[in-house]
Structure formats: C-alpha cells, structure tokens
Amino acid sequence: MQNQKLAKQLMKKSKTARYERFGHLLSLSALLLIMAIVLGIIVFVASKGLATFFKDGVSVKDFFTGTLWNPGTKTPAGHQAVGALPMIVGSFLVTILAALLSTPFAIGTAVYMTEISPKRGAKILQPVTELLVGIPSVVYGFIGLSVVVPFVRNTFGGSGFGILSGTFVLFVMILPTIVSMTVDSLRGVPQFYRQASLALGATKWQTIWKVVLRAATPGILTAVVFGMARAFGEALAVQMVIGNAALMPQNLTSPASTLTSVLTAGMGNTVMGSLQNDALWSLALVLLVMSLFFNLLVHMIGRKGAFKK
Amino acid sequence: MAEPIISADNLDLFYGDFQALYGIHLDFQPNQISALIGPSGCGKSTFLRCLNRMNDMIDGVTITGTVQFHGENIYSPQTNLVELRKSIGMVFQQPNPFPFSVYDNITYGLRIAGIRDKQKLDEIVERSLKQAAVWDEVKDNLYDNALSFSGGQQQRICIARVLAVSPSVILMDEPTSALDPISSAKIENTLLELKKDYTIIIVTHNLQQASRISDKTAFFMEGRVVEYDDTTKMFVNPDEKQTEDYVSGRFG
Numbered sequence: 001m002q003n004q005k006l007a008k009q010l011m012k013k014s015k016t017a018r019y020e021r022f023g024h025l026l027s028l029s030a031l032l033l034i035m036a037i038v039l040g041i042i043v044f045v046a047s048k049g050l051a052t053f054f055k056d057g058v059s060v061k062d063f064f065t066g067t068l069w070n071p072g073t074k075t076p077a078g079h080q081a082v083g084a085l086p087m088i089v090g091s092f093l094v095t096i097l098a099a100l101l102s103t104p105f106a107i108g109t110a111v112y113m114t115e116i117s118p119k120r121g122a123k124i125l126q127p128v129t130e131l132l133v134g135i136p137s138v139v140y141g142f143i144g145l146s147v148v149v150p151f152v153r154n155t156f157g158g159s160g161f162g163i164l165s166g167t168f169v170l171f172v173m174i175l176p177t178i179v180s181m182t183v184d185s186l187r188g189v190p191q192f193y194r195q196a197s198l199a200l201g202a203t204k205w206q207t208i209w210k211v212v213l214r215a216a217t218p219g220i221l222t223a224v225v226f227g228m229a230r231a232f233g234e235a236l237a238v239q240m241v242i243g244n245a246a247l248m249p250q251n252l253t254s255p256a257s258t259l260t261s262v263l264t265a266g267m268g269n270t271v272m273g274s275l276q277n278d279a280l281w282s283l284a285l286v287l288l289v290m291s292l293f294f295n296l297l298v299h300m301i302g303r304k305g306a307f308k309k
Numbered sequence: 310m311a312e313p314i315i316s317a318d319n320l321d322l323f324y325g326d327f328q329a330l331y332g333i334h335l336d337f338q339p340n341q342i343s344a345l346i347g348p349s350g351c352g353k354s355t356f357l358r359c360l361n362r363m364n365d366m367i368d369g370v371t372i373t374g375t376v377q378f379h380g381e382n383i384y385s386p387q388t389n390l391v392e393l394r395k396s397i398g399m400v401f402q403q404p405n406p407f408p409f410s411v412y413d414n415i416t417y418g419l420r421i422a423g424i425r426d427k428q429k430l431d432e433i434v435e436r437s438l439k440q441a442a443v444w445d446e447v448k449d450n451l452y453d454n455a456l457s458f459s460g461g462q463q464q465r466i467c468i469a470r471v472l473a474v475s476p477s478v479i480l481m482d483e484p485t486s487a488l489d490p491i492s493s494a495k496i497e498n499t500l501l502e503l504k505k506d507y508t509i510i511i512v513t514h515n516l517q518q519a520s521r522i523s524d525k526t527a528f529f530m531e532g533r534v535v536e537y538d539d540t541t542k543m544f545v546n547p548d549e550k551q552t553e554d555y556v557s558g559r560f561g
Contacts, residue, residue: 192405196467199363200418200474201395210421215408 042288049285052278058082063282069246069262071279082279084259086248088286091258093163093249094238095231098170099178103224106178107213113179114186115208121183132176141240144169149241158253161243166258169237174227181226185219186212221301229294233287235260259283313377314339314508315360315397315478320374322355322364329355331532332374337525339477342500342509344519344540347529347555353512356529357480360510361397362390378478395422398471402483404463406455411438411447411466414455418474433473441469442499461492465499472503479503481511485518497522516556520544528552 052058058080066075066083073081109129113121148168153160189212197207213220243255244265257265263283270277313336322330330352337343345353358364360376362383375382383393395418406414415434416424424430434451438444443465447458455466464484471479481500485493493515500509500522513519519526520540527537528551536543536552547553554560 190405192401192403193407195363195366196401196405196407196470197417198366199361199394199399199401200421200470201391201393202418202421203391206421210417211407 045281045285045288048278048281050282052082052275052282056080056275056278058275058279064088067248071276072274080275082275082282084279084283084286086246087257087259087262087283090163090166090242090249090256091232091260091290093256094166094170094242094258095228097163097167098174098231099224099228101167101171102175102178102227106175106182106223106227107220109175109179110182110186111208111213113183115204115212129176129179132172133180137173137234137237138240140169140173141237144237144241152253156253158251159243159255160253161241161255162251162253163242163249163256164252165241166238166256167252169241170231170234173234173237174231177230178223178227181223182216182220185216185223188219189215218301218304222298225294225297225301229291232290232294233260235264239264259287263287311338313337314379315510316377317356317359318375318377320356320359320372320376322352322359323371324367325369329532330359333534335527335534335537337478337508337510339508340504340506341524342504342511342522343525343527344523345510345512345527345529346514346516346519347535348560349514351529352532353527353529354482357482357510357512360478360480361394361399362388363399365390395474396476397478397480398474398476400464400468400471400479400481400484403487404460404467406463406466406470408454408456410452411455411458412451414466414470415473417470422474437469437473438466440472440499440503441465442495442502443469459492461488461495464488464492464496468496468499472507476507478508478510481509483512483514486514493518516544516558528555530555 052063053060062079063082063084065085066079066081067085068075068081068083069086070081075081075083109125113125144165148165149160151160152158152162152165152168156164193211193215194207197211198204202210238258239261242257242261244257244261245255246257246262247255249256263280266276266280270280316336317333320330320333321328333352333356335356345357347353355364359372360378360383364370364372372384374384376384378393378397381388407417409417412434415437416430419430419433435444435448438447443462446462447453447466450457455463458466464487468479468484485496488496497518500511503509511519511523523540525537526540526543528535528543528547528549530551536547536549538547543552544556547556
C-alpha cells in the first residue's frame with residue numbers, strides 16, 4: 001500500500017520539474033527572439049544595400065573605387081556618382097589613427113591601475129573611466145566642436161574640421177573602452193607569473209614589461225579591436241567635427257567624411273526605394289560587414305590566445 | 310660543522326596584528342637538503358618566503374630579527390633584492406612556467422640580467438634542463454609553449470628556469486604536492502643530484518618525502534620551531550614528544 005503510493009508519487013510530474021521546464025522554455029524563447037531580430041536586421045540591411053548594385057545597376061567596382069559621391073547624378077564618365085571610397089578611407093583613417101593614439105595611453109593607464117598603484121587605481125581611475133564611458137557622444141561632439149576644432153584650426157591651419165579633429169575626439173571616446181578591457185586582461189594574468197618573475201630576480205618593471213604585458217597581449221589586442229569597432233561605428237560626435245565633405249581627404253585637416261557621418265547627414269533627406277536611399281543602405285551594409293569583421297577578429301584572437309591555466 | 314650558508318635568528322613575522330612566526334632560529338648547511346615539516350598553517354611556508362624576501366610583496370607584513378646569507382643580513386636596507394633573488398631561487402607549489410616557449414622560460418632570468426649571447430644562452434638552456442632531468446623530454450620541443458607539457462615536466466622546467474640563473478640556494482615550497490607519485494619521484498631524484506652543487510630548503514607535507522631526501526628536518530608548530538635535527542634522528546628518535554607524535558602520524 002505504502003509502496004504503491006510512493007510509486008504513484010514518483011511517476012507524477014512534480015511542481016519543480018514543471019518550473020524547470022518553464023524556465024527552460026522562457027530562456028530559449030528569449031534567445032530565439034534575439035536571434036530572429038539580429039538575423040532580420042542583417043537580411044534587411046543586406047537586401048536594401050545590395051539593391052544599389054542589382055536594381056540600380058551600379059557596379060561594385062565603381063562603389064568601392066569611385067571618389068565622387070553625389071547619388072542621383074552621373075560622373076563625367078557617365079557612371080552613377082556613388083563612389084564611396086572617400087567615406088571608406090575617412091572611416092578607416094579616423095579609426096586607425098584614434099586606435100594608434102589611444103593604445104599607448106590606455107596601456108599606460110591600465111598598467112598604473114593594476115600593477116603600480118592598484119588601490120588608487122580602484123578608487124580614482126576606475127570611476128573616472130566608467131564616467132568617460134557614460135558621457136553621451138553628443139557631449140563629446142559638442143566639446144570637439146567648441147574646443148578641438150578651434151585648436152586644430154589655430155595650430156595646423158585650415159578650417160579645423162577634418163580627420164585630425166575626428167581622431168582627437170575619438171581618441172578620448174575609445175580610451176575608456178580600451179583601458180577597462182586592458183585592465184581586465186592584466187588582472188587576468190595569474191599572480192604566480194609575477195611571483196615567478198620576481199623570484200628570478202626581475203625588477204617590477206621587467207616583470208610588467210616582459211611577463212605581464214606579454215601574457216596579456218591577446219586580451220590587449222581584443223581591447224584595441226573593440227575600441228576600433230567603437231570608433232568605426234561612432235556617428236554623431238564624428239559628424240560634428242569632421243566637416244562632412246564627401247571628398248577624398250587631401251590631408252588630415254581638410255574637411256572629410258566617414259560612412260557614419262554621411263549616413264546620419266543624409267538619411268532624412270531621401271525617399272525610400274530611390275537610388276539616393278539605396279546608396280545610403282549600401283554604406284550601412286559596409287558598416288555592418290565591418291562590425292561583423294571586428295567581432296570575428298575578436299573571436300579569433302580570443303581562441304588563439306586563451307590562457308591555459 | 311661547516312659555516313651555515315643561511316641562518317635565521319630571532320625572526321618574528323606579523324600579518325597585521327597576527328603573529329605568524331615566533332623567534333625562529335635555524336641554520337642551514339651548504340650542500341644539504343633541509344626539510345621544513347609541520348601541520349598546515351604552522352608557518353613553514355611563511356618562513357621559507359622570508360628567506361628570499363617574497364613576503365615583502367604582501368601588504369601589512371612586518372618582520373623583525375635577521376636572516377644572514379653568507380654572513381650578510383638580507384633584511385638590511387642596503388640589500389640588493391635583485392641580486393638576492395638571483396642567489397636564492399624559488400620553486401613554487403603550483404608549476405608556474407610562463408606561457409612562453411620552454412626556451413624563453415629558461416632564458417628569462419638570463420635575458421633580464423642582460424645576457425644576449427645566443428651561444429651562451431643555448432649552452433645554459435641545455436645544461437639547466439639536463440640538471441633538472443627534463444632535457445630528454447623537451448629537447449625536440451624547445452620552442453613549444455611550456456604549458457603544453459605535463460605538470461611534472463612543467464615543474465622540472467621551473468626548476469631548470471631557477472637553475473639557469475645559477476643560484477646557490479633553492480627554496481622549494483611543496484614542489485611535488487600538485488604532482489602524481491611518478492613525477493614526484495623524478496623530482497626527488499633530481500633534488501638528490503642537485504645537492505652536490507646547491508643548498509636546498511624544501512617545505513613538504515609529505516613526511517616520507519622528507520625522510521627520503523633530506524639531511525636535516527625542522528618541525529614547525531604554531532609559528533615556532535619545535536625541533537630541528539638530523540632527519541634520521543627526527544624520524545627515529547626525536548627529543549620532543551610533539552615531534553614524535555607528528556612523525557608517527559598521531560596527529561596532523
């Protein structure tokens with residue numbers, strides 16, 4: 001009698017088992033929803049962006065190598081004037097220059113925060129970097145417009161709008177990203193590497209330089225790539241200081257443009273389905289592909305340099 | 310008896326307010342293996358780390374008393390820490406090779422000391438790895454990441470890394486406790502070989518290991534040295550009741 005009752009109870013689904021199944025379904029549906037959204041965005045941008053080439057008959061070569069951007073008009077040679085090279089060059093220039101400028105500062109700051117003065121680092125620098133991340137980009141752009149642009153104009157000549165101003169603004173914007181991720185990767189270097197190095201008669205500086213930074217290199221590279229991804233995708237602040245002329249940059253202080261700045265400037269002024277509109281979608285597609293590429297790069301670095309502890 | 314190479318005298322150590330070592334007095338003879346045994350938390354590892362000043366890195370540690378190395382007090386303000394740690398090497402509990410190639414691991418100490426001559430580096434790499442009895446296992450893979458080897462091999466690579474800078478004393482903090490018995494045996498044999506040229510001070514939880522390889526044994530309890538004598542005497546006929554209880558497994 002007792003046994004039968006027990007057997008019956010065991011065969012019945014318990015309340016906790018039902019909860020478990022419910023939780024499982026809940027998280028699965030959240031995941032599926034997000035996947036659907038991401039996939040939807042990619043498909044949408046791709047179909048719109050590719051329409052330039054399939055529907056409007058612009059050749060891919062003209063798009064990537066042409067230097068004249070004025071969708072809806074023709075180049076002297078009779079092609080559609082949708083040459084995106086100036087924007088692509090502009091985007092890459094500001095991104096690479098800002099990363100080059102930021103990385104040494106970021107590594108220096110991160111080393112100070114983790115190796116040299118961890119206490120002060122945690123107390124002062126950590127909140128400062130977090131604050132820098134939280135400042136809205138329009139504020140950065142505004143400061144750039146009122147401080148950086150006049151500074152560049154007075155120091156290097158020209159109008160002050162251009163790649164150089166964009167680089168300076170992005171330098172400050174991506175610094176906290178690179179710093180905080182570099183800090184994480186330096187903290188991830190096991191303490192026993194430092195001890196082993198010191199016990200072999202290395203100075204603190206030698207230990208930082210030859211062991212800690214070397215062991216953290218994959219993490220630092222990841223940080224730089226994330227910073228570059230942020231720089232590449234930043235629109236507003238760059239738009240405010242770069243000058244927004246869709247021309248090949250002649251030098252670092254001549255007005256130029258990036259993929260994002262042309263997009264933000266132009267997207268309100270075109271009619272859906274027109275060539276002008278499709279051409280902007282093509283720029284968006286280039287941006288999307290680039291950010292996928294940055295993500296891929298991060299994964300590749302992560303897989304190659306994963307710590308084996 | 311020969312002049313001791315390291316001698317600690319009246320050494321007290323505090324972690325903040327907590328006193329971890331009480332008036333330690335120990336002399337270590339050159340070319341001997343000395344074992345430090347005792348229950349967990351008795352201060353033996355803390356004491357070991359006093360001998361190359363690795364405790365300096367921990368916040369809130371105060372040390373009083375002296376440690377003489379070749380007759381010089383290593384806690385005097387004039388001590389050159391870099392030189393001290395080159396002369397007194399250390400092997401840790403966990404094998405901790407750098408995530409670099411075996412070659413870069415072994416040459417690390419030499420390169421930071423400014424030795425660049427490739428031929429000399431090659432020679433020292435081979436010599437150290439042979440001394441640490443791991444040469445045959447790694448000689449074909451010198452440029453592989455040191456982390457790709459087994460735990461026992463990694464630990465012997467770490468020993469070779471210490472030997473490469475030619476210390477006179479090697480401190481070992483439970484070097485085999487993370488390893489299997491076969492790897493441990495290999496390391497023990499290595500230590501017996503190294504005794505000819507080096508002074509070895511080893512902390513171990515493994516009493517058989519202490520009795521197998523050491524010449525002298527110090528028994529620590531609650532921050533004090535209970536007894537320090539020849540290993541044979543310590544294990545067969547110790548003076549103190551506590552030592553006898555510990556080595557015979559009645560507690561600890």
